[in-house]
Amino acid sequence: MSSNQKKILHKLLVFTVFLIPFTEEFQPQLELAGNNASIASGSRTVSQANFTDFGITYNKTVSVNENQIERTFVLTNTGNSDLVISEIRLDDDRNFFEITTNAEGTLAPNESANLTINYTSHSFGLAFAEVIIESNDSNGPFRFFVRALNIECNSLRCFGTLADDANACNGKGTCLADDVCSCVSLYTGTQCQTAIRWSDGTLVAKAGFDFTPRIFIGPELNDPNQVYSIKIRIDGLTIFPGSKGISIGLGTLPSDMAHDIGANVNEYGFLSTTGEKFSNNALTAFGAAYGVGDTILIEYDAPNNKLSYAVQKAGTPAFVPQGSGPAFTITTPENGESLYLLLSVTCFGSCEFQYVT
Missing domain, CATH: 2.10.25 (Laminin)
Structure with a gap:
């Protein structure tokens, strides 16, 4: 091979090397923040620090939605290609929340957009919803929970x-x-300041022909110095055959609204059909079964972290403490989450439960 031929071959090799394309993976990436604090996708924890817990609003009985709460979240594309946000929706059966500033559309890399959600507070009590953001992020839908509390206040x-x-x-x-x-x-x-109500703001909770457990959420029990006493009367009950009936107890705010209270970690239930304690998905002998006409007294002693049950059978004058003792000790909720009074029921016909004095 001549020297000229070698020079030509060398140039071709160099040219060929420069023709080899450099490939980089381009991906969009959605990140979310509230109050300049990050929010993790799929998180069940709510906090006022990142605006997922909207906080408390106070309203008079005659103007239940006069004072509302609005929170703005920032969506940012931290990836290296366009993020296409195709839909933002609320899983909110009772329509407590509404999106007032939407962030649907396309975000270039490092671009941000605001998502503003308003708590309309059209009834008293606890409100919660799941926010779902659909996009072309390869991680799938971005989901997080929000909640707020509307308290009845008629004084100046x-x-x-x-x-x-x-x-x-x-x-x-x-x-x-x-x-x-x-x-x-x-x-x-x-x-x-906290009215003992179900999450829809009423004293009465009803279920009918629910073939999987339906969960009712009562008041938040978040004062570490408070001893809470709550009475629930069973006004109607048609238990679905083979189910656990009613489970009344405490737990953190559930994301799965179709399970018996006590099936999950940090949930503590008292079953109507057997009188057993149901906790961390395990059954333990505890007390007496209860049914229509009976009243259940739930006492949560927050300073001593104890939960007690007593049952007043229909037509009897006194409450009888359940279990081998008046209370059993429970563990502190994880991640500082608050406890709530919870009730689940699998109802074959018509079921009704009422807070009573």
């Missing part, structure tokens, strides 16, 4: 700091000392 002031302040207990109790209240029936909280 909802809180007070002095024992002689008539508004210190929110008009729902007697002031015993500074910020210490003895609440009237069906109200609880440090300043009697």
